[in-house]
Amino acid sequence: MRARVKQPKDPADSRPRRRRGPDGAGPPSPLLDDALAERLAAAARDPALLRTDPAPRTGPVYVTQPFLPPFAEFAPMLREIWDRKVLTNGGPCHAEFEERLAAYLGVPHVALFNNATTALVVALRALGLTGEVVTTPYSFVATSHALTWGGLTPVFADIDPRTLNLDPAAVEAAITPRTRAIMPVHCYGHPCDVEGLAAVARRHGLRIVYDAAHAFGVRDAAGSILRHGDLSVLSFHATKVFNTFEGGAIVCPDARRKDQIDKLKNFGHDGETSVIDVGLNGKMSEFNAALGLLQLRYIDSAIDRRAVIDAAYRAGLAGIAGLACLDGSGEARANFSYFPVLVGPGYPVARDALWEILKAEGIHTRRYFHPLISDHPMYAGLPSADRSRLPVASQAADRILCLPIYPDLEPEVVARVIARIADPLGR
Numbered sequence: 001m002r003a004r005v006k007q008p009k010d011p012a013d014s015r016p017r018r019r020r021g022p023d024g025a026g027p028p029s030p031l032l033d034d035a036l037a038e039r040l041a042a043a044a045r046d047p048a049l050l051r052t053d054p055a056p057r058t059g060p061v062y063v064t065q066p067f068l069p070p071f072a073e074f075a076p077m078l079r080e081i082w083d084r085k086v087l088t089n090g091g092p093c094h095a096e097f098e099e100r101l102a103a104y105l106g107v108p109h110v111a112l113f114n115n116a117t118t119a120l121v122v123a124l125r126a127l128g129l130t131g132e133v134v135t136t137p138y139s140f141v142a143t144s145h146a147l148t149w150g151g152l153t154p155v156f157a158d159i160d161p162r163t164l165n166l167d168p169a170a171v172e173a174a175i176t177p178r179t180r181a182i183m184p185v186h187c188y189g190h191p192c193d194v195e196g197l198a199a200v201a202r203r204h205g206l207r208i209v210y211d212a213a214h215a216f217g218v219r220d221a222a223g224s225i226l227r228h229g230d231l232s233v234l235s236f237h238a239t240k241v242f243n244t245f246e247g248g249a250i251v252c253p254d255a256r257r258k259d260q261i262d263k264l265k266n267f268g269h270d271g272e273t274s275v276i277d278v279g280l281n282g283k284m285s286e287f288n289a290a291l292g293l294l295q296l297r298y299i300d301s302a303i304d305r306r307a308v309i310d311a312a313y314r315a316g317l318a319g320i321a322g323l324a325c326l327d328g329s330g331e332a333r334a335n336f337s338y339f340p341v342l343v344g345p346g347y348p349v350a351r352d353a354l355w356e357i358l359k360a361e362g363i364h365t366r367r368y369f370h371p372l373i374s375d376h377p378m379y380a381g382l383p384s385a386d387r388s389r390l391p392v393a394s395q396a397a398d399r400i401l402c403l404p405i406y407p408d409l410e411p412e413v414v415a416r417v418i419a420r421i422a423d424p425l426g427r
């Protein structure tokens, strides 16, 4: 029998909630401060509300801030782990989190990890890949590092200017006789052209491993975006939409693959006395899993609050010459993990100048992803890293700026960011 972790509230309340419908069905979120939500929603309807009366500065604002549930709800879970003295190696919190997470995401199986980088390394190992893997230069460096740890050669292909995700035509053009797989990223949680990439993979007999570090909870019209490709890897790092302090997971299509991956993340052990592969230690601890269980109760309201901030930015930044907000790509449910804007030639100052102007006011935006992975010294020597072969990615890296977005971001700060971007040289 599977051990269950006693939840601090009644069991019905501890189940992950469906996103509340427009009728407001479902219990109100304890974290959704109604006054704040109403102010943000009003600002989204009428950007003039945001352009006036920015409040005085209250310390630095970062591009993100980790979302944490009330500590009072975490404390009893810690107490239980203390009393049980099962800290890791697939304890009861781990088992329950795996089950609830798969149900929440709407995927067959997940294998939990201590972080996404280890999970990416294991995912590639599980598929037995060798040779070259076509990947995006427009990502966090862990995407290519995982390939390198696996003895694979990253081959960079250019991205689509609309989504900033791998362009299937560019992928196809980068294929050589040594190519075995594609590793795309759902950048900012915006879905890749999954059909286009699947068609290329089919034509050339390639595997697809999605770095889905940004894509927690994202769905397309037919279900979870994580069902595409052979495997998808999530990150639960503190900076991501859904965090377990540190953590990650591989979404597995069937129980056999999950079983293989579970062995790989535990040193390759198969039973007590047999080791069958070069495994590593990728296990998630009970503490991280307990936090994950608690986070599942709040994630929908956290994403709802991000959605309101996203709408307020879009309304407030509409019509500013030379500035473009990046759109999603048809997700049925987005996660609003980032708010990227492109600072183009028609804008009064260059991207880096805007970044400096905002920083001088204590607003720390991020140039994700600048430089490109292919610009870093350790990858710049690869033939595919040449910027002239990556014109779209290069231009995006030069223009991109990610604005602060997180559930507790105050409307005053959103207003201040909008006002400054609307008038970067004003005072």
Ligand SMILES: *Cc1c(COP(=O)(O)O)cnc(C)c1O
Pocket: 115, 116, 117, 118, 139, 140, 142, 143, 185, 211, 213, 214, 234, 235, 236, 237, 247, 248
């Ligand atoms: C954050 C991130 C990772 C690494 O995730 P960790 O959990 O920190 O190891 C990998 N790829 C992308 C695209 C990321 O943003």
